[in-house]
Amino acid sequence: MVMTATESGTSAARSFGPAVALSCRECGQQYDLGPRFACEQCFGPLEIAYEFGNVSRESIGRGPNNIWRYAGLLPVPDNVAELPNMNPGLTPLVRADRLASEVGLRSLHVKDDSANPTHSFKDRVVAMAVEAARTFGFTTLSCSSTGNLAGAVGAASARAGFRSCVFIPAGLEEGKIVMAAVYGGRLVAIDGTYDDVNRFCSELIGDPAGEEWGFVNVNLRPYYAEGSKTLAYEIAEQLGWRLPEQIIVPIASGSQLTKIDKGFRDLIALGLVEDRPYRIFGAQATGCSPVARAWEDGHDVVQPVKPDTIAKSLAIGNPADGPYVLDVCRRTGGAVVHVSDAEVVDSINLLARTEGVFAETAGGVTTGVLRKLVAEGGLDPQAETVVLNTGDGLKTLSAVDADVTATIKPSLDAFKDAGLL
Ligand SMILES: Cc1ncc(COP(=O)(O)O)c(C=O)c1O
């Protein structure tokens, strides 16, 4: 049913906190909050519209030490913190002075989302999808995934008491496969790319057999996507209620990047931070860089590609939010940049060596792009900068060569003989 935001307010307030409607990103048409994701008028993607109540720095500060401190800015029920969930968030914002001086920046922080329960930022978005699934009465949680999302859905389903069935492209890293399977749900590998997996999932939703299935990144996508806003909220709060001037964000579907922008705009609109300019930069691996190519060519549309990169978590050849990423980067004065697999590996090592943060390949992509931007003059070296690490290096061990220094007998002589003292 098509209705206005105000009409839907009462029922929405019961289950989805400040969320009042779904709104088409293309034509602005509004719909009731429900498990729908595409506009009936123009097929544009739907996103959550809000009527925020009283949210202050103090009320947030009194909240729990996880993403639910921002519940007043998310599509979740008021009692969300009491429901069984993974409680992700409040990950470290690491002051990265050594990395800053290596790359040539005055002020740099690494937002280290590998500290989430399943070691990637996906726990944030899945937490939103779980609450939507509860409200809509889905019994099975599902997703198409490049690996991290599958693990997050498996874990969150186990905690919240859902069945789960997740779909991945065959050939992912072992760490991601184990993490997706260990929680007891079904894990199905599909012989194809992520884009093939996603197409298959859309077919499954269309089948009557898929009726009770909540696909976190398909029919629950408008709710799920809002979880990425918590990254924006946390960074601002951890900086002392200030927006960073520059931020580097990895792109797979592009949802995280566009929602970080939405989160910053929420904070400004609510007067929680000063309205000052910020620049958002998107990061891709050269072997899957459809958005960066469109950026370079000055296009508004994104031409799909077939991925071939070690950054498998970012290997989406046809990114749903691609055109919106271009809009955000243009509007904020950022850019979309890509780096080679060799640069990704170098940058994983650089981040580990300078800051003690072991990133998965996605963090190598953002750090590589940071380095490239500084070298090419694309970043202001004086401006306060944040780079995201969205996943844990233990998930992509095979990307790096890290050898023991020497293998010796357990004696002082042997240690000396090896020239190590
Ligand atoms: C580690 C990691 N970082 C970043 C992303 C990008 O997410 P998005 O699809 O929101 O662009 C993903 C997506 O799977 C991921 O696994």
Ligand SMILES: [Zn+2]
């Ligand atoms: Zn529309």
